[in-house]
Amino acid sequence: MGYQVILDIIGSAVIGGLLLLTLLTFNAQNLESKQQYRDEIIAQKNLVEVVNVMEEDFRRIGYCQIRSNMALPVVTVAAAESLRFKTDLPSNAANEGDGTVDYVTYALGPFVTSTMNPRDRMLYRRENAGEYSGSSMGVTNFSLRYLKYNGDTLAVPVPYNKLKEIIAVEVTLRVESINPYTAVGTVDSLTTVMVNWKQLRFEIRNFGKGAI
Amino acid sequence: MIRFEMIFVILAGVFLGTLILNENTTNMSTSETLVVSQFGINATSIANSYLDRISSPTLAFDEYLLGAAAQPNRVDSLAKLGFLTTILGRETGEVAQSLYDDVDDFNGLDTMVVVTGVGNFRVRCAVRYYDPVAGAPVFTPTWYKLVQVTVCDTVPGTNTHHFQFDGRRADLVERSVISYFKFLQ
Numbered sequence: 004m005g006y007q008v009i010l011d012i013i014g015s016a017v018i019g020g021l022l023l024l025t026l027l028t029f030n031a032q033n034l035e036s037k038q039q040y041r042d043e044i045i046a047q048k049n050l051v052e053v054v055n056v057m058e059e060d061f062r063r064i065g066y067c068q069i070r071s072n073m074a075l076p077v078v079t080v081a082a083a084e085s086l087r088f089k090t091d092l093p094s095n096a097a098n099e100g101d102g103t104v105d106y107v108t109y110a111l112g113p114f115v116t117s118t119m120n121p122r123d124r125m126l127y128r129r130e131n132a133g134e135y136s137g138s139s140m141g142v143t144n145f146s147l148r149y150l151k152y153n154g155d156t157l158a159v160p161v162p163y164n165k166l167k168e169i170i171a172v173e174v175t176l177r178v179e180s181i182n183p184y185t186a187v188g189t190v191d192s193l194t195t196v197m198v199n200w201k202q203l204r205f206e207i208r209n210f211g212k213g214a215i
Numbered sequence: 216m217i218r219f220e221m222i223f224v225i226l227a228g229v230f231l232g233t234l235i236l237n238e239n240t241t242n243m244s245t246s247e248t249l250v251v252s253q254f255g256i257n258a259t260s261i262a263n264s265y266l267d268r269i270s271s272p273t274l275a276f277d278e279y280l281l282g283a284a285a286q287p288n289r290v291d292s293l294a295k296l297g298f299l300t301t302i303l304g305r306e307t308g309e310v311a312q313s314l315y316d317d318v319d320d321f322n323g324l325d326t327m328v329v330v331t332g333v334g335n336f337r338v339r340c341a342v343r344y345y346d347p348v349a350g351a352p353v354f355t356p357t358w359y360k361l362v363q364v365t366v367c368d369t370v371p372g373t374n375t376h377h378f379q380f381d382g383r384r385a386d387l388v389e390r391s392v393i394s395y396f397k398f399l400q
Binding site: 018022026029043050054152153155170171177199200201208 | 224231235238242245246249252253256257260261263264265267268270271272273311312313328330331332333
């Protein structure tokens with residue numbers, strides 16, 4: 004076997020090794036990207052689902068089919084991570100409400116232990132004195148601000164005698180992927196995908212009886 | 216003399232390069248779509264927030280209707296069409312949004328909203344009188360005002376846009392018609 008052949012073998016082994024290494028790195032990064040995209044799509048879908056339900060409820064704050072049944076304050080609990088308000092929930096699919104005042108509560112619950120993300124928490128919704136319902140959608144932040152007529156923010160928790168001053172609610176929501184992935188080049192650190200949403204104002208349009 | 220092995224190596228390199236380039240293009244495209252969709256979610260909620268604010272019952276339909284002579288929120292106010300403001304915009308002293316007291320004070324508003332973790336959004340508002348029969352904005356007063364909110368992602372203090380989609384600026388425009396009749400209820 005001549006000298007040239009040995010050189011060829013060594014050269015092709017080096018080039019082949021480099022190519023293989025490139026492919027392996029590329030494949031790992033590609034897999035990470037795919038997982039990141041998938042997680043982000045899931046997080047965005049979760050966010051939109053949560054927001055849809057919340058928007059439907061928040062737009063009806065203070066609404067009542069029989070207007071005289073609704074009295075101020077329409078928001079009865081206003082804290083940084085929870086809110087309770089009066090509304091009129093439809094009693095069946097055909098109506099917009101039955102004229103009876105209902106109470107809806109939104110509150111950020113405890114950390115979810117069944118997911119790999121250590122930061123996600125339950126976002127609870129409760130109708131009247133019923134069960135708290137909620138699901139693990141990867142919500143890591145749900146913060147509320149309450150605005151007065153002149154745009155000033157009310158300090159939380161808003162005391163009872165100031166609840167009727169609330170004319171708008173600002174909601175900030177962050178949803179993260181519930182199953183973090185290990186980024187290329189790291190060993191133990193888990194990375195999550197975050198999706199943020201902020202509604203500057205949910206204007207309270209129905210002040211009910213006693214409104215100024 | 217070029218040997219066959221050399222040709223095979225070159226072909227393999229070209230094939231591998233094409234594969235990697237294609238994959239990268241797909242990844243970049245997916246990434247762009249997700250970023251634009253995240254932008255869209257936030258831009259929509261900001262635009263909705265402004266439309267909510269402008270159509271709020273706490274604002275008068277027109278500056279004139281705030282005056283005692285107009286007898287606001289009464290049916291006889293409807294006879295006062297000729298008195299409505301012809302120059303839409305802020306009145307003297309209305310230097311902050313918290314001081315705006317009627318719908319058209321938002322005309323010409325150009326402000327920046329920061330959403331932590333997402334970016335800076337430039338919000339512009341335009342308010343015009345609207346003719347519901349013609350379905351178009353008009354200059355003469357009517358009992359309808361067309362509100363247009365445009366949200367785009369902008370580097371503060373510049374006209375440079377972060378997000379582009381298909382080579383175009385990713386602006387979001389929402390419109391709403393506000394009628395004086397809703398203020399009479």
